[in-house]
Amino acid sequence: MPELPEVESARAVIERSALGRRIDDVDDTDSWVCRPHPPGEIRAALLGRRLVAAHRRGKSMWIETSGDHVLGIHLGMRGRILVTERHGGVDEGGDYVGTRPQRTPVKAEWDRFTLHFADGGALRLFDKRRLGRVRLDPDIEALGPDAGEVRLADFRKLVGASRTPVKARLLDQHAVAGVGNLLADEVLWQAAIAPERPADELDAAEVARLHRELRTAIRHAIKRGGVHTGEVIAHRKAGEHCPRCGAPMRRTEVGGRTTWACSVEQPAG
């Protein structure tokens, strides 16, 4: 379930384990994951190059290379990055299930994209769901500012100035980048704001609270190992109660996504 914190762990893996290694071969034959590039196009752009720097905004990563192109990687819903050494050591980051990293996967048919390094190791995008994406020269500027770094004044303009339900606004990667469904529920619960409230009806204090809780939740999730460590996440199911006030959790749909909220502290319209 890569959300921003999981993507950051994957970016860090690339930064510490893959930079500087010469690309010897590229498997870009999955034309769905590599769309719109035809097989061979990404390969041709990267052969003989090295990875120079790994960046992230929200859930999107981009990797500078020693050539003319930037390599964009998105983990989708279940993608993981694995960087291997010639002699079998593995560094990995990305999707987490429960509170622990999954065991290192071995099924090669779930490798959707691979950079083979001249030293015998590789960087793999492992993604059972095939919702991850690899592309050259992604348009990073189309994204909003990173959700963990956005300033209050910008947040107010980007999130708080729309008639759309505030949760849908948080999920819009063009407004702020990096908030997924679980993180949105956690942040709205922490701020005690009902997810279906029109964003532009929040008062100044509520917007400020939402902004503060967003940054806090992201910081905690990065430190603790993922969004699933949020306080309310385990209570997103039928029969559960709010861990703060004990009221029943309610389920609804906002912005097309399953949404859980406290029935008392985040009351429905």
Added chain:
DNA sequence: ACTCGTGTTAGCTG
């Protein structure tokens, strides 16, 4: 057996 879902986005409709 069957339904739902942690994500994104092109393409469509109103």
Added chain:
DNA sequence: TCAGCTAACACGAG
């Protein structure tokens, strides 16, 4: 221009 819906991907969980 904005907002909402659907399909596409393929698997795991309940």
